[in-house]
Amino acid sequence: MSLKASKSLAVFGTSSGAGKTLLVSLLLKHFRKKGYSVAPFKALNISLNSGVGKGGEIAYAQIFQAKVAGLEPEVEMNPILVKPQEKDLYVVVKGKYRATVTVEEFYSQKFQEYLRNVIADSFNKLSKKHDIIIIEGTGAPTEINLPDLSNRYILKISGAKYLLVSDIYRGGSLASILGTVIILGRERFIGAILNKYSGKEDLIKPAMSIMMKRYGIKILGFIPYYEIVAPWEDGSDTVPSKYGRLKILFVRTPYMSNFTDAFPLFMYPDIGINFQGYVSDGYDLIVLPGSKVTVRDIKYLKSVNAEEELRNALKNGSTVMGICGGLQALGEKIIDNLESKEGEYSGLSLLKAKTVMNSSKVVANSNAKVLQGPSAGTLIKGYEIHYGITEHRIPFELIYQRNGINTFKQSGAYEGQVFGTYIHGIFENEIFTLKLLNSLRQKKGLEPISLSSVQHFEDIYENIYNNFRKFVDVQAIEDELGV
Structure with missing residues (x-):
């Protein structure tokens, strides 16, 4: 018409x-x-x-x-x-x-x-x-x-x-x-x-x-x-909590960005999701989401004792994941003369990684292959919006296409219980998400989630x-x- x-x-x-x-x-x-x-x-x-x-x-x-x-x-x-x-x-x-x-x-x-x-x-x-x-x-x-x-x-x-x-x-x-x-x-x-x-x-x-x-x-x-x-827009205070036996924490920080990455997880059964401004024990997966000013958010995280609390959580079996700025924050140091202009600044040191902020900004719809962890071999797609290059000896993903152009970029970082990715929208990939969640559920002694039990937002x-x-x-x- x-x-x-x-x-x-x-x-x-x-x-x-x-x-x-x-x-x-x-x-x-x-x-x-x-x-x-x-x-x-x-x-x-x-x-x-x-x-x-x-x-x-x-x-x-x-x-x-x-x-x-x-x-x-x-x-x-x-x-x-x-x-x-x-x-x-x-x-x-x-x-x-x-x-x-x-x-x-x-x-x-x-x-x-x-x-x-x-x-x-x-x-x-x-x-x-x-x-x-x-x-x-x-x-x-x-x-x-x-x-x-x-x-x-x-x-x-x-x-x-x-x-x-x-x-x-x-x-x-x-x-x-x-x-x-x-x-x-x-x-x-x-x-x-x-x-x-x-x-x-x-x-x-x-x-x-x-x-x-x-x-x-x-x-x-x-x-x-x-x-x-x-998907929420104005702030994480608008995000509802969700009850479930498998517990996921998204750590809220002052400059948190792209916390819409959590949205697809609400479609999965028996998954508890919470946003809070500090790290506490009892969560199976702790996610540090993106950040507009990573160094400022690291300062905040240190002020609420997040580094020690994350290490305690790891000792008790939690998995820690960083997305974009969260990945950068988990590393040992950031060299930043761009966003915060702090120069060299120490990170949370949960990953043996270093991030160098540069003036070249990546803005791309990206396709990648997961290289490590329970989802290794899975193809994923999402988007990247970031300054900075993170160096780590074990990449989490291989980005093979950006904006439809073939590329070969090793990205992210992986150290077993702690890993990070530059791919926003990663939880929109059902196969990746199911493999990750079910590995955590198996570790906790819970039955696996089937693909057929996942709600589809289109139906809602x-x-x-x-x-x-x-x-x-x-x-x-x-x-x-x-x-």
């Missing part, structure tokens, strides 16, 4: 974490099912969770949304990616590193004008290729004291009508909806959707009626509460989508959009 001209629909939240990414994904799925070519667009994403799309680095949320829409992710879907650092902002423009700036420099008139031009160019290019563009705002659109790029500005240049989504689980959502509409204006407002509603349908209907009668605010329905809905999402159709007036959205 094709429209005469691209149409656009914006989704704004009454706060960060309101459910914008989820609602955009559901709308993409809906219009794709109806036969439209539909694409996601987020002008600016402030996130340490990123991946690789066509053209370079973009936020992981837009990669996820592109997959829901049946599209190859590309940089036009998220032209501006901002990664907060200790004091500065690391700015990626159309997939490539642009600058590291202070907050004041970022909000300067000159830089804001430059970014607006980039956003308008990407939106126009994307609009020419698709029937419908679903726009996701950033944070909340009500911060009128700050220059705006991805809420009021994109609403202006796109001519889109907009939906609001609000997290009713937090409380105060109805007042937040009313206040947001007052600030944004009613002219292009379609209606609001309540996210994470856990009560019966009859209990919310009176509130919906009052909002319409008293304030002229249409509540289009609600999305029921789900623990697992879309289909259930969420069916309830979205059931409890939200989707027809009203279609009517306003004119499709």
